[in-house]
Amino acid sequence: xxxxxxxxxxxxxxGMPHFFHQTAKNKRLARCSESGYDTRKETSTLIxxxxxxxxxxxxxxxxxxxxxxxxxxxxxxxxxxxSRILDLREVSSLADYFFICTASNQRQAQAIWDEIVKxxxxxxxxxxxxxxxxxxxxxxLGDFGDVIVHIFTPEMRAYYDLExxxxxxxxVPVPAEERPGAxxx
Numbered sequence: 001x002x003x004x005x006x007x008x009x010x011x012x013x014x015g016m017p018h019f020f021h022q023t024a025k026n027k028r029l030a031r032c033s034e035s036g037y038d039t040r041k042e043t044s045t046l047i048x049x050x051x052x053x054x055x056x057x058x059x060x061x062x063x064x065x066x067x068x069x070x071x072x073x074x075x076x077x078x079x080x081x082x083s084r085i086l087d088l089r090e091v092s093s094l095a096d097y098f099f100i101c102t103a104s105n106q107r108q109a110q111a112i113w114d115e116i117v118k119x120x121x122x123x124x125x126x127x128x129x130x131x132x133x134x135x136x137x138x139x140x141l142g143d144f145g146d147v148i149v150h151i152f153t154p155e156m157r158a159y160y161d162l163e164x165x166x167x168x169x170x171x172v173p174v175p176a177e178e179r180p181g182a183x184x185x
Contacts, residue, residue, distance in 0.1 A: 067124060068097045068147045072174065074119035075101045078112045080151070084163065085172035096146040098166065102157050106137025109151045113140045116149060 068085050075083060080101035089096050103109035113134060120126045129143040139160070140151040150162060 067120070067126070067144060068099045068172070069175070070119055070123050071099045071116045071144070071147060071149055074116040075099070075112050075151070078108065078115045079104075080112050082157070083174065085174060086163070086166050087170040087172050088166070090170065091166070091168045095143070095148045097172065098148050098150060098162065098169070100150045100152070100157075100162055102152050102154055103137075104154070106153060109137045109140050109153060110134060112151050113142060113149070116142065120144060
């Protein structure tokens with residue numbers, strides 16, 4: 001075995017069923033036989049290990065993957081407050097980003113979610129994979145695959161404190177909103 005590389009055993013010995021694979025967009029598992037994936041072609045491979053992240057360093061943001069920015073702008077248009085983007089790419093495979101914001105009440109949380117869904121569909125052609133908590137409105141949780149949206153009332157945000165729970169995730173600086181007619185300088 002070469003130092004600095006991880007040896008993967010053949011799929012039959014990995015402990016994971018080899019007849020499933022991950023679909024690229026929505027991070028769901030699908031049967032390989034249903035997708036035309038041929039497991040007979042799998043072989044053992046060597047992949048380089050990723051070095052440990054530098055504390056405080058952030059990964060570059062590819063412009064085509066700013067799904068969270070669409071959600072952020074939609075939430076801002078409905079007066080969401082305390083918006084934060086957490087970069088989970090180095091700490092979890094759950095999603096690439098968390099978008100967390102606060103609504104002053106349950107009805108506003110529902111309005112923010114409705115606007116995010118509308119803008120994601122219109123601007124990016126994406127639909128939510130799932131949504132939880134919409135009826136109650138205290139914590140609306142929506143999954144768009146690469147970004148998970150959390151809309152809290154102030155009480156619920158303080159109670160669950162996701163920023164503390166995910167404190168190892170990087171904070172993404174939120175770019176200022178571009179205003180039409182603003183002078184470039």
